[in-house]
Amino acid sequence: MSECTHDCSSCGENCESRQQPQSFLEEPGANSHIKKVIGVVSGKGGVGKSLVTAMLAVTMRRREASVGVLDADITGPSMPQVFGLHEKAQGSEFGILPVETKSGIRVMSVNLLLEQEDAPVVWRGPVIGNTVKQFWTDVVWQDVDYLFVDMPPGTGDVPLTVFQSLPVDGIVVVASPQELVGMIVAKAVNMAKIMNIPIVGIVENMSYFQCPDCGKKVKIFGDSHVEENAAKYGLNVIGRIPIDPSLARQCDAGEVELFEGDYLEAAADAIEAL
Numbered sequence: 001m002s003e004c005t006h007d008c009s010s011c012g013e014n015c016e017s018r019q020q021p022q023s024f025l026e027e028p029g030a031n032s033h034i035k036k037v038i039g040v041v042s043g044k045g046g047v048g049k050s051l052v053t054a055m056l057a058v059t060m061r062r063r064e065a066s067v068g069v070l071d072a073d074i075t076g077p078s079m080p081q082v083f084g085l086h087e088k089a090q091g092s093e094f095g096i097l098p099v100e101t102k103s104g105i106r107v108m109s110v111n112l113l114l115e116q117e118d119a120p121v122v123w124r125g126p127v128i129g130n131t132v133k134q135f136w137t138d139v140v141w142q143d144v145d146y147l148f149v150d151m152p153p154g155t156g157d158v159p160l161t162v163f164q165s166l167p168v169d170g171i172v173v174v175a176s177p178q179e180l181v182g183m184i185v186a187k188a189v190n191m192a193k194i195m196n197i198p199i200v201g202i203v204e205n206m207s208y209f210q211c212p213d214c215g216k217k218v219k220i221f222g223d224s225h226v227e228e229n230a231a232k233y234g235l236n237v238i239g240r241i242p243i244d245p246s247l248a249r250q251c252d253a254g255e256v257e258l259f260e261g262d263y264l265e266a267a268a269d270a271i272e273a274l
């Protein structure tokens with residue numbers, strides 16, 4: 001064995017002084033106190049991940065918890081829109097202050113910092129990754145029970161940065177019925193497993209449509225066999241949300257806090273049990 005340089009990254013020896021693999025975890029700001037971090041992920045875009053993030057935040061807030069939402073979907077931020085936030089986030093000597101929704105949910109999103117809401121974010125990957133990290137380190141998340149992180153869809157650079165840099169306690173997987181039968185959601189689930197992040201469960205969105213006249217439930221995308229498919233990954237189904245025009249309307253109007261329905265109560269129980 002050659003003389004020890006104490007650089008374990010370039011040495012294959014399994015000696016006593018071998019150090020633990022380097023941790024990439026970032027520290028939150030001195031004034032931040034966050035009890036649980038919950039990532040919300042999906043295999044692909046447009047399955048309702050942002051809607052579910054917002055509805056989970058509202059459900060926990062209705063249970064009197066103190067809730068924050070970190071919008072890590074930097075190039076497609078939708079949190080300010082669904083909560084109807086149009087003001088800009090302000091800075092303080094302690095860091096950037098999140099913007100509060102009507103019910104007191106604290107939100108940070110790139111759209112709360114841009115001069116113009118419709119300005120595109122034309123940034124390279126590393127800048128986007130650093131922005132997400134700064135939303136963790138430089139934002140004042142004071143006494144937050146649950147911080148929900150709305151991830152960009154898929155298994156790219158930003159989800160990787162979030163999983164490595166934030167102490168994520170659990171992830172919620174959002175999938176549409178078509179997606180559940182395919183491979184895309186499996187990739188998101190397997191990524192979390194590789195990163196050793198516990199999966200709280202799957203929320204199936206757009207499960208069915210309920211006829212407003214006769215009440216019949218129609219499975220527009222066919223039967224997803226959600227339980228069987230979730231069981232394949234060893235996961236629980238913790239919510240099912242129908243296609244509901246009033247949900248879409250409330251999101252467009254920035255009034256997600258007014259949604260009705262108890263679709264996410266089981267998901268909220270599972271999050272509380274973490």
Ligand SMILES: Nc1ncnc2c1ncn2[C@@H]1O[C@H](COP(=O)(O)OP(=O)(O)OP(=O)(O)O)[C@@H](O)[C@H]1O
Pocket residue numbers: 042044045046047048049050051052073076078152153205206241242243244245247248249251252
């Ligand atoms: N269950 C539902 N009923 C009615 N409309 C829905 C439902 N789920 C999502 N939508 C609508 O579908 C659109 C896409 O939803 P959302 O933005 O939440 O998807 P997403 O997965 O976050 O997409 P992306 O990651 O690409 O931003 C929104 O306009 C939303 O209001």
